[in-house]
Amino acid sequence: MALTPKNQLTRQDKRAQQDNAQQEALMREVDDAVRQGDAEEFLSKWGKPLFALLIVGLLAFGGYLFWQSRQEAAMERNSEALVAALDQVQAGNVDSAYDRLEELAASDKSGAGVAAAMMRAGIAQQRGDAAEASTIFKSVAANDKAPPAMRELARLRDVTLNYDKMTSADIVATLKPLATPGNAFFASAGELVAHAYLDQGKRAEAGALFAQIAKDENSPESARSRARQMAGVLGVDAIEDVDALLEAQGIGRDNPEGAGPSVETE
Incomplete structure (x- = not known):
């Protein structure tokens, strides 16, 4: 069987490659023309609105x-x-x-x-x-x-x-939303509301509110101390940890009058 010369195959391959390259170049030119036409059509239709939108955006x-x-x-x-x-x-x-x-x-x-x-x-x-x-x-x-x-x-x-100058009912109505634990003004508002409760003869409500203030760690110590005393007067226990309270006030169980730390003698 006769064989095709090697140099003849090479010339045919080169010719095929040239034809493919020409076709690809032609397709690219056609694609570019189509894209250019689409772009021109798009700009013709939407160019002015887009430009106006851009101007509005820049102004804003x-x-x-x-x-x-x-x-x-x-x-x-x-x-x-x-x-x-x-x-x-x-x-x-x-x-x-x-x-x-x-x-x-x-x-x-x-x-x-x-x-x-x-x-x-x-x-x-x-x-x-x-x-x-x-x-x-x-x-x-x-x-x-x-x-x-x-x-x-x-x-x-x-x-x-x-x-x-206010009635106790008006005081309670105005400040009760503030007299709740977690509010920034709970202690101050709570004291006023509790005293208003006392003016109304509501000792149980006043005592419970004083106890809440006394137990609120976010309230100032001065307000907690006053509330603790008022709760005690009203018969409400507002002390959760007696030892912690005594320690905070510098009073020991062996030294109830607060005259300083107890001293052991041999």
Whole structure:
């Protein structure tokens, strides 16, 4: 059987490779033309809306940056106003501090403005103007934009200021939501509510609330001590660990009068 010369096979392979390369190049040109046509058609149809959307996005981003810079500048001004007012208070110029805080308290209903309002209320109370202080406290307590903790503090301060003028029922209704364990003002609000309960003749409720305050480790020790005493007077045991209490007060079981540590003699 005759064999094809090796050099003839090589020429045929090269020719086939050239034909394949030409076909691939032609297909690429056709594909590029189709893609270019699709792109031109897409840009013709959607180019202007996309460009407008891009412009709107850039304007919105620029507006956000401008707003953010204004907010930061306003926060800086508010902080400076608060610091200046505090300096005036420390220097004894409470009237000047009160006037300095008026604009900030009126213009900003959250954050620094609420702090300024609370400072003005404190200054008014210090000057003996209880009516003005109460008005400001009530305004902060009713301000939906104020931080919840500040609203609760304003409510507590207002009740403390007007306690003798309020009925026991109003005191309980106003402060009972705050007089719960876990609330930041539990001890202070709880004491006022417990005393209101006593005014209503509800000794059991008052004793239970005093006991809760006495056992609350997050409450100030002074408030816990008062509550412990009141609970004892009302016949409620508010001491969970007698040894721990005696140790905290510097009293040992062998030295009940607190005259110092007991000394053993040979």
